[in-house]
Each structure stands twice: as C-alpha cells, then as structure tokens.
Amino acid sequence: MKTKILAKLRDEKGYVSGQALCNEFGVSRTAIWKAINRLKQEGYEIEAVQNKGYRLVNVPEILSQKELLSIRKTQWLGNEIIYYDEVDSTNNAAKRLAEEGYGHGTIVVSDAQTGGRGRRGRSWSSPAGVGIWMTYILRPEQLLPANASMITLVMGLAVAKGLEEATDTHVSIKWPNDIVMNGKKVCGTLTEMSAQMDYINYLVVGSGINVFNKEFPQELSEKATSLYIETKKEFHRAEIIETIAEKFEEYYDIFMQTEDMSRLKNEYNDMLVNRGGQVRVEGRESFDGNARGINERGELIVDTWEARRLVSSGEVSVRGVYGYV
C-alpha cells in the first residue's frame, strides 16, 4: 500500500486529503498515517497540513522496488520489477529469473554489481550508490533470432534519448550502442540471448550507466565519464530508469512492427557520433572509411575509397580516426 500511496502523492501536484486516501484504498485513517510515517522514515519528505492533507515535498535518491513501481508509467515494461541491493550482475540475475519463467517486460535493477560485465566478458565497475545497473527481460514473440541483434540498437536509442531528456544535455550514440557525452562513454549495453534455432527463449538487455561518479581511475579517465561529471547536476536514478523505460517501450513497439530498424534509423542516425566522420573498423579485416549511418538492418554503412561496406557484427570495433570515438 505504501507504493500506491507514494504513486498517488507523486501524481497529485498539490495536497491529497487523508480521507481521499482512505476512500481510495479502503483502509482506516490510522493505516494511512502509519504508511505515511514509514515513507518518511525511508527518506521521502511528506508535508502534512491539517484540513489539506499530505503533499510530497521531496523525493530522496532512493533505488528500491517501491520507488521504481510508484514512478512507473509504462504499459508492459516493468510489469515486474526485481530490485537487489547487490547482485553478481543484473544480466546474470535476469537470465536466472528468465529460466525460472519471469516474463516479457521484467526489469532487474541492482544498486551494486559484484561482477558487472561488458561485451566479450570485459568487466564493468558497478559500485553501490553510483550508477544504474539494469536489465530488461524480453520474450519477443515471432522475432527470429537472426533479427535479435537489432534490439541492442533499440536499447541504445532509448538510453540516448532518455539520458538526453534526463540531463538536458547533448548525448550521442557510438555504434552499435555505447552512449557518449563529450566523446567519453557514459553507458554500455550488453544484450544476451537464449534461443533455439528458430525461436527466441528470451533476451536480456542490460545497460550500465555511470551517474554519480565524481572521477575515474587514471586508465579510464580518458574514456569514461558520468552524468555528474558532464553536467554537475543531481539526478534521481529511479526517474532516469523510468524515462528510459518509456523510450524503450515506444521504440520497441515500433521496431516490432517491421522487425527491423527502418522506422527508427533516422532518429538513430541523428544521434550517431561517428556519422559523416572518418572511422576505423577493426575486425577480422580492418579498414578506414566514412561512416554514413545505419541501414534498416542496423548495419553501419561505411564508405571506403574503394567501395561501400556494411559492418554488421563479429569481432568489430569502430572508432573515430581522431580520438576515442
């Protein structure tokens, strides 16, 4: 009930009378009063004025299932929210939960990861109280495994748009799905799939976003940044999670209409940091060229001096010829 009261206070800009809460939730004034007190103890600043009622004055930077549920506005994403104070990695947790049967739309969030991972098993530092470490469980009906790799671009676009909205600052995508601010990485995404040959059991799409970090170790400081470093603003992680979820839900539904990027590629390309610039593609074979943006398959179009190349996947990294991105 605390979650419902919190959601109600969030929705109302002004005061909500105790009686209105009693009526809405069918409980006594005392029960409401106790719930309000528990919310206060958790750090929510709630003003109580006689003859007016309760008003939410300030929301602390709290990451919890209750906070995430009370702020939730999405249709299907976050229909289940699993929160941990600490877990090995939200992708691992999501895979375990998916194996147990947790459904499409489940969001897994942890305050800290003890074994955060990036692509190809690289580690991802994920201390408590500093970032957003979250994973979506998706079970896309009908989508063929061969088309699943594009979901990672959908997530990249959702995070980029969500962070731009949350920070009011320019944010870019480094193909395929890193998010960069001022040329430094603020978010990485790791998508994993459990599939039969023609059928996806589930996808887990996990993003790590550096939010409150004030600095990075020497070896990372040239490459990594945080929302705080770039903006010097304060943030509520739960609000950012909700903003990204709304974006993802919107883009995912568009993606599934065509099962490709045809209706999203323009928005994606508008945020692409490498677009129109010289990039170096490093993979089984390496080459330089001019990045033109993604096509409807999510492949990066790169024009070399010889020919147009489509970069899809594999052991490929793409970086700007000048500097990191």
Next chain:
Amino acid sequence: MKTKILAKLRDEKGYVSGQALCNEFGVSRTAIWKAINRLKQEGYEIEAVQNKGYRLVNVPEILSQKELLSIRKTQWLGNEIIYYDEVDSTNNAAKRLAEEGYGHGTIVVSDAQTGGRGRRGRSWSSPAGVGIWMTYILRPEQLLPANASMITLVMGLAVAKGLEEATDTHVSIKWPNDIVMNGKKVCGTLTEMSAQMDYINYLVVGSGINVFNKEFPQELSEKATSLYIETKKEFHRAEIIETIAEKFEEYYDIFMQTEDMSRLKNEYNDMLVNRGGQVRVEGRESFDGNARGINERGELIVDTWEARRLVSSGEVSVRGVYGYV
C-alpha cells in the same frame, strides 16, 4: 584405472597378460585383479586364462561415464563426459554445466530424462534404459550467432550417418534435423544457444534417439519408431554414442572451415527424405512445392509452381504431402 583397463581390453582383440597391464599402469598384480573383478561385477564378461591373461568376451549394455570414456576414439568431442542416471533434460543439464564453465566438446548423457523436451517446448518421452538422451556443449570460436543454426543440420547429418553405420539399415533426414526410418521418427534434435549479439557463449545440441522401445502409445505409433522396432537387432548405446560422436567431430570440423554447409550439403541431400518430393511448408505463410535439397546456407530449396522459395526457419514445418514425412 578401471576405465583404462577396460579401454586396453577393448583395443586388444586377444588376451592381455596381467603383467602387461601391471607394467602399463604401474600397479601390482593384486590391483589389476581387483579392478578386473569390479568390472566383472558391473557386468563386463572377462575371461581369465592362466599364462594368457585377460580377454574381454562380452560387453553388457551399460551406460556409464566409464563405459563411454573407455570406448572413446574422438579427438576433442567427449574430452569431458558427464553421465547421469536421471536428469531433467540433458539440454538443461548442459546449459547449467556450460554456465559453470564446462568447455567445448563436453558430452552430457543421461539414462533417463524426467523432462525431455523437443522443439518449441514439446515433451519428449525419455524413460530409463530405452534410448540415447545426450547433449553436446559447443563453444565455436569466431562463429557468428547468425550462422549457428546450421550446426543443427551438422548434428542431423552426424546422427543419420552414425545410425546408418550402427544399424546397417537405411536412415533418412527430414529437414532440418529429424531422423526417420521407414517414414517414422527415430531421433529428434534440439539446439539451443546462449549468445551475445555478435558472439556465441555456447551452444547445446541435444539429440534423443529411441533405441530399445518395443512399442509406442497409440497416438505416437504412426509417427515414432525405434532402432529395435525397425531392425530387431540388439544395440549398445555407448557404441552408438561413440559412432555418432566420430561423425559429428568430422562434419563439425568440415563445417567450421567454411562456416556453412557448402562442403556437407551433398552428403546431407543424399540422405534427405523429402528430396525431389512434394512437400508442404507450413509457417506464417503455407505453400506446396517440390523439395530440391538444402543450399550452402542450410535453407531448404522448394520449387513452387510460381517460383523458387528458400525455407529457413521460423514457425515452419515441412511434411510430405503423402503421409507424415
């Protein structure tokens, strides 16, 4: 040491002296004698003749890690063999083992499965003592997830060739990877993948082979058969597992040279039951046509009255217009 002695007795057609075994394994005559006795207790018929030594007269139908290891001739496949008397499913067990870090080539075998599964979650009856329920863990370096679906065809070909050799009877493949004898299914294969977008964590390729079943329930008897029903012969499951493993290792290595079916499609097509016949493709869209065999991508080429179609995957079943296959 029992496993090594058993392997040695298998290799030698005639007698092996106790002294030779002592020398080879660096243990006493008494230790050899004890190991031989334990093998006899397990059902191995071993003749002991003074001044000649030991000879393996008969091998019982035993499924065990020792039996499988002692018979093993492959290079890398079966470098680890995990045996269960009973498990939920060998694919599930293999996935758990793969998550724990078990490597490329691990073979998981169970005498019984309590939750045997076929494609799309269909159940697969897997009682004890009756069939081969086994799964390979594969970690193909470099192979792209988009090419992984062809592994299931490689397995189909290996099982078909292996069963043909083991039974000395004609065996066919029903695209993509069911194995049929006289128009009835004797083996199904379920391939599952854990992947990042451009990188395969692992594949588990599981096959269920009906070996000793004497009959099937009414509702299955038109569709399912066993090696025993088709041949009235006796079999050693461990030998069949080894024969298939040798075939798979050979075909897998060929497959990985090109990462497609170009060097295997002729052998595959020679065993294809539908080839040259009328088939009905049932999927998002259904149509009839004439099956021409697979192409180098493993797609089934079907000529309809209008055009040539390539059938790759999705909710597709292919059956002969006349009868089940």
